[in-house]
Structure formats: C-alpha cells, structure tokens
Amino acid sequence: MNVVILAAGMGKRMHSQMPKVLHRLAGKPLLAHVVDTARLLSPASLTIIYGHGGETVPQALQAADIAFAKQEPQLGTGHAVLQAVPHLRDDAPTLILYGDVPLTTATSLQRLLDSAGTDKLSILTVELDNPTGYGRIVREHGAIVRIVEQKDATDAERAIREINTGIMVAPTAKLKQWLATLSDDNAQREYYLTDIVARAVADGVQVVSAQPDAIAETLGVNSKVQLAELERIYQRQQATALLEHGVTLADPARIDVRGALSCGQDVAIDVNCVFEGKVELEEGVSIGAHCVIKNARIAKGANIKPFCHIEDAQIGAGAQIGPYARLRPGTILAEDVHIGNFVEVKNSQIAAHSKANHLAYVGDATVGARVNIGAGTITCNYDGVNKFRTVIEDDVFIGSDSQLVAPVTVGKGATLGAGTTLTRDAAADKLTVSRARQVTLDHWKRPAKIKT
Numbered sequence: 196m197n198v199v200i201l202a203a204g205m206g207k208r209m210h211s212q213m214p215k216v217l218h219r220l221a222g223k224p225l226l227a228h229v230v231d232t233a234r235l236l237s238p239a240s241l242t243i244i245y246g247h248g249g250e251t252v253p254q255a256l257q258a259a260d261i262a263f264a265k266q267e268p269q270l271g272t273g274h275a276v277l278q279a280v281p282h283l284r285d286d287a288p289t290l291i292l293y294g295d296v297p298l299t300t301a302t303s304l305q306r307l308l309d310s311a312g313t314d315k316l317s318i319l320t321v322e323l324d325n326p327t328g329y330g331r332i333v334r335e336h337g338a339i340v341r342i343v344e345q346k347d348a349t350d351a352e353r354a355i356r357e358i359n360t361g362i363m364v365a366p367t368a369k370l371k372q373w374l375a376t377l378s379d380d381n382a383q384r385e386y387y388l389t390d391i392v393a394r395a396v397a398d399g400v401q402v403v404s405a406q407p408d409a410i411a412e413t414l415g416v417n418s419k420v421q422l423a424e425l426e427r428i429y430q431r432q433q434a435t436a437l438l439e440h441g442v443t444l445a446d447p448a449r450i451d452v453r454g455a456l457s458c459g460q461d462v463a464i465d466v467n468c469v470f471e472g473k474v475e476l477e478e479g480v481s482i483g484a485h486c487v488i489k490n491a492r493i494a495k496g497a498n499i500k501p502f503c504h505i506e507d508a509q510i511g512a513g514a515q516i517g518p519y520a521r522l523r524p525g526t527i528l529a530e531d532v533h534i535g536n537f538v539e540v541k542n543s544q545i546a547a548h549s550k551a552n553h554l555a556y557v558g559d560a561t562v563g564a565r566v567n568i569g570a571g572t573i574t575c576n577y578d579g580v581n582k583f584r585t586v587i588e589d590d591v592f593i594g595s596d597s598q599l600v601a602p603v604t605v606g607k608g609a610t611l612g613a614g615t616t617l618t619r620d621a622a623a624d625k626l627t628v629s630r631a632r633q634v635t636l637d638h639w640k641r642p643a644k645i646k647t
C-alpha cells in the first residue's frame with residue numbers, strides 16, 4: 196500500500212515553538228512512532244505531509260524511504276492528502292495516518308487494510324461514550340453513507356456514538372478523483388477528507404469499517420496534558436510486556452523505557468529507573484532504584500545498586516556497581532569488577548576482578564586484572580589541551596589519594612603509596628611513593644594567646 200501521514204497542523208494548544216509532531220513520546224518524536232509503525236507494513240510509498248514548523252519536520256525525519264510534500268497554507272485534511280497525490284502508486288491502496296496519533300498498532304492497521312481489500316474504502320472507527328468533537332459515522336441500513344463533522348452535524352447526528360478516528364484506506368485511483376472534487380462549503384471552510392465517503396457511495400464503491408484492539412490506539416495529541424496521558428499509557432504497555440516476559444518490576448507504574456530494553460531470565464528492576472536507547476540486561480541482572488541507563492550491555496548476574504548513571508558502557512558478568520557510580524561513554528568493565536560510590540569511569544577498560552570502591556576518577560585508562568584503586572585516586576588525563584592515557588597493569592595496588600599524571604604506566608604488581616603524585620612510570624613489583632617523609636618536631640610548641 197501507499198502510506199500518507201498528515202503532519203502539517205500547527206498544534207496551537209502545545210504552546211510551543213516546535214511543531215507538534217516533533218514532541219517526544221518515550222524519547223522519540225510522535226511522528227517517528229507513526230513512521231516506524233508504517234514501516235512494519237512494508238509500504239510501497241511513504242509520504243509525510245508537513246507545513247507548520249517549516250523544514251524542521253523533514254530535517255528531523257529525513258530517510259531514503261520517505262517522501263515529503265509541503266502543504267501551505269493548511270486548508271484541511273482533504274487538501275493535505277491532495278498534496279501527496281504525485282507520490283501515490285495507483286496499483287496499491289492508500290492508507291492515511293496522522294503524525295500526532297502515535298499508539299496505533301500494525302495489527303490493527305493490517306485488519307483495516309484486510310477489510311478494504313483492493314477496491315473498498317475502509318474507515319477505522321470506534322464507539323465513544325462522549326463523541327463530542329469527532330466526525331460521526333452516518334449509517335443507513337447498517338451501511339456507511341457519509342461522515343458528518345461535529346460542527347456540521349444535526350442534533351440527531353450528534354447523538355451517534357460511532358466516530359471517525361481519521362485513519363482510513365482507499366483505492367488510490369478513485370481517491371485521486373474524489374480529492375479533486377472536494378469543496379470547502381462547510382462550517383469550517385476546510386477541504387474535508389471525510390467528504391470522500393459520500394463520493395465513494397455515489398460512485399458505487401463499498402464503504403466498510405474496522406475497529407482497533409484498543410481505543411488508546413486512536414488517541415491524538417493536541418496538548419501537553421494529552422501527551423503526558425499517552426506517555427503513561429505507552430509506559431504501562433512496556434512495563435506489562437516486561438512482566439509478561441518474566442522480568443520482576445518493583446512497581447510497573449515507576450519505570451520508563453525510552454528505547455529498546457531487552458532482558459534475560461530473572462532480571463529484577465527496582466523503582467524509578469529510566470532506560471534509554473538500546474539496553475541489554477542479561478540473565479540475573481539486578482538494577483537498584485533510581486538508575487538512568489542508556490545504550491548499555493550488562494552481563495549475567497551484574498548488580499547495579501541504586502542511583503547509578505550509565506551511558507554507552509559495557510559491564511561484565513557479576514560486576515558490582517554503585518551505589519552512586521557514574522559510568523560514562525567508552526567504559527568497558529570485565530567480569531567481577533567493583534565500582535563503588537562516587538566513582539566516575541570514562542573511556543577506560545578495566546579487566547577482571549579489579550576494584551575502585553570509593554571516590555575516584557578513572558578516565559582514558561587501561562586497567563589490568565586484580566587491581567585495587569584506592570579511595571580518592573585520580574587519573575590526570577587532561578593538561579588543558581590534550582588527553583593522555585594511563586596504563587595500570589595487572590595486580591597493581593594504588594594507595595588512596597594518588598594522582599596519576601598521564602601519560603604514565605604503573606608496572607605489573609607495583610604498589611603506589613598513599614598520596615603519591617605519579618609523574619613518571621612506576622616500576623613493576625616495587626613500592627613507589629612521592630610524598631615528603633613524615634617528621635616529628637620534638638621541641639615545637641603551639642603558639643599561645645598574647646595577653647595585653
């Protein structure tokens with residue numbers, strides 16, 4: 196099929212400079228949700244109608260499989276679809292979607308497409324207790340004969356509870372003919388897409404309907420209130436999917452997944468964690484409360500304690516991280532590494548069984564196995580202009596409050612005394628200390644207060 200996504204509207208009630216369809220749901224623009232769903236249907240063409248917000252919409256969504264058609268001024272939904280006509284292949288039906296309706300599923304859209312076949316017009320409809328504001332589906336003897344907009348409807352028509360979600364499929368050659376005959380002779384002086392229904396009936400084309408699995412699939416975003424409501428619905432769906440997969444969630448109402456989270460068996464996630472981008476948690480991983488984890492791979496049995504921030508990092512099996520650890524991009528931790536509170540690691544590899552348990556900065560470093568990095572240790576990787584690497588070989592012990600001024604290497608098995616400022620390489624298996632020797636002054640006395 197051809198897919199057309201309407202995204203030209205202005206979204207006044209968002210009170211924002213940004214076009215409505217670029218506002219984010221689960222970290223992704225509303226319009227990108229619709230595009231991703233459309234792609235699941237393998238469309239022959241995919242056209243986005245944009246207008247309000249200028250080129251920001253094509254810039255944000257640009258992709259080889261998307262055509263953009265500008266609608267300016269915006270004269271209604273029928274006028275919007277008309278702009279897509281040059282992109283539509285006549286040999287396939289056309290599915291019309293909306294850039295501000297992000298939760299529609301491919302399953303429901305496939306049902307709609309199946310109901311339309313190649314020659315029928317099919318509308319996705321739902322029944323609402325309060326249909327105010329929507330276009331109503333007018334039926335005669337069960338058959339759909341037209342759609343009437345709220346503002347054009349009689350009292351009897353306003354009592355109809357079956358509404359037009361806006362999503363529909365039409366045979367393309369006919370659609371092009373119908374769009375060319377639309378007029379704006381109505382209460383809103385707009386070219387209504389919905390008028391194609393009466394055109395189809397007049398043309399002897401059968402008009403049918405299909406229903407989505409859930410009403411939430413048809414909800415649009417017109418305000419920040421509605422955006423927040425849809426965000427909660429979406430997050431609840433993600434949480435339910437995780438629970439059904441066997442993940443333990445301390446509270447399914449307090450997890451946010453803004454991307455793709457994949458979990459092995461027996462993963463447990465405590466409250467208020469945020470997952471962004473692509474995150475993989477292997478079997479038996481446990482995530483403490485209040486962690487923010489983005490683009491990370493966490494291997495079997497690792498334990499991430501509360502309040503950790505992890506981004507573009509890999510964590511080895513059985514590692515113990517946090518509480519209050521920060522793992523920045525380029526962090527690669529091997530098996531059983533321990534990173535404790537207030538330790539920051541960046542662009543560093545740390546081999547198996549090494550530990551930095553308290554208050555340290557490990558940046559641009561290559562750390563061997565079984566290394567102990569004492570409290571307050573800092574790799575001084577930056578001279579204000581360039582960055583340099585620190586190499587710490589296997590079995591090194593670094594005393595507390597040491598500074599390693601890179602580029603520098605600490606040889607295998609070396610020990611650095613506490614308080615060392617290392618500016619040259621430290622020899623393997625030896626003790627290196629740089630601090631002044633301790634002295635005691637026997638005859639020293641504290642100054643006394645001078646009496647006046």
Ligand code: UD1
Binds near residue numbers: 293294358388389
């Ligand atoms: C439309 C339907 C109504 C349906 C409702 C569902 C028409 C005439 N009416 O009404 O039957 O119940 O949706 O929400 O189609 N848009 C453009 N260009 C335009 C006008 C609109 O791209 O010139 C886009 C908007 O950005 C929006 C969507 O189309 O995403 C719907 O437009 P809107 O004006 O909100 O239609 P409704 O009045 O809600």
Ligand code: CA
Binds near residue numbers: 415
């Ligand atoms: Ca609307």
